[in-house]
Amino acid sequence: MDTLRLTAQVENPNSHPISVKAYIKRDTTVVDSMAFADDGLHGDGKTDDGLWGLTWRLPANEEMYSATVVTTDPVDKSVYSMPFSARFTTAGPIVFQHLSARKHSGDLVVFENPAVCNHGLTVVVPSVTGTLRKLEGDTVIDRVYNARITYGDIPPDSVIGTSRFYSLTLRSPADSIRLGVDLASDGFTYWTDTLTFYFPDAVADKHLSVIPIDFALHQNYPNPFNPSTTINYGLPNASEVRLAVYDLLGREVSVLVNGRKDAGVHEVRFDGSGLSSGVYLYRLTAGSFVQTRKMIVVR
Numbered sequence: 001m002d003t004l005r006l007t008a009q010v011e012n013p014n015s016h017p018i019s020v021k022a023y024i025k026r027d028t029t030v031v032d033s034m035a036f037a038d039d040g041l042h043g044d045g046k047t048d049d050g051l052w053g054l055t056w057r058l059p060a061n062e063e064m065y066s067a068t069v070v071t072t073d074p075v076d077k078s079v080y081s082m083p084f085s086a087r088f089t090t091a092g093p094i095v096f097q098h099l100s101a102r103k104h105s106g107d108l109v110v111f112e113n114p115a116v117c118n119h120g121l122t123v124v125v126p127s128v129t130g131t132l133r134k135l136e137g138d139t140v141i142d143r144v145y146n147a148r149i150t151y152g153d154i155p156p157d158s159v160i161g162t163s164r165f166y167s168l169t170l171r172s173p174a175d176s177i178r179l180g181v182d183l184a185s186d187g188f189t190y191w192t193d194t195l196t197f198y199f200p201d202a203v204a205d206k207h208l209s210v211i212p213i214d215f216a217l218h219q220n221y222p223n224p225f226n227p228s229t230t231i232n233y234g235l236p237n238a239s240e241v242r243l244a245v246y247d248l249l250g251r252e253v254s255v256l257v258n259g260r261k262d263a264g265v266h267e268v269r270f271d272g273s274g275l276s277s278g279v280y281l282y283r284l285t286a287g288s289f290v291q292t293r294k295m296i297v298v299r
């Protein structure tokens with residue numbers, strides 16, 4: 001992509017000989033300005049239909065830009081300015097480097113260890129978030145949980161991953177799902193895509209070939225839950241493992257795992273039927289690794 005097309009829908013009820021301009025800014029500095037045309041030749045629909053258009057040759061360097069659209073009416077002597085009418089960037093693109101869906105028992109799909117990549121070569125893209133979105137008209141997905149994950153600033157030519165994960169529930173059984181993905185910087189979505197995920201058969205789902213690099217205790221899901229929830233933890237090598245649930249007074253409520261486990265990602269189901277509503281803690285001890293997380297039982 002080396003040219004940018006901007007269009008603006010402009011109300012001009014008295015058919016005054018107005019002019020419409022765009023000021024392209026980098027931060028607060030104006031780097032260029034151009035006139036829109038309503039002549040049917042600038043990707044603007046028809047002549048004099050109120051849709052104005054222009055094209056702008058994008059510079060080769062990586063930058064974040066905004067456009068301020070200004071209309072000037074020489075008859076009324078009025079000027080209207082709309083800052084940040086559009087935002088666009090030549091930085092990045094930011095794309096998902098790793099995003100794989102795994103179907104769990106029942107209707108739950110989890111996307112573990114997502115990672116995003118900055119394919120740009122010179123500019124740090126600030127405050128990147130990645131969002132999974134149910135597509136318009138989708139009838140398979142019930143609800144997307146943890147739909148937005150923050151990855152932070154992504155240096156050029158770098159991949160940033162996280163131990164957080166996306167999850168969603170299905171409304172009906174499916175062999176594949178389609179999702180919209182939005183990648184944003186500073187809260188503005190610059191990159192968007194539609195991805196399809198296929199699930200291997202149910203037996204294959206049970207055996208994870210992935211060996212984690214680090215010990216990890218993942219957030220249970222669903223959470224809050226009633227009456228049961230699933231906890232995942234990862235071991236980079238075979239370890240003596242203890243996974244137990246505690247109440248807020250530190251009393252042990254349940255021991256879920258106690259013994260030697262192989263390297264890999266393990267899944268444990270926890271049934272909280274006997275527990276009253278409230279916050280509980282679960283703690284993984286594996287060798288010298290200890291991590292505690294919170295979970296919530298609702299009745």
Ligand SMILES: [Ca+2]
Nearest residue numbers: 038044046051
């Ligand atoms: Ca037009």
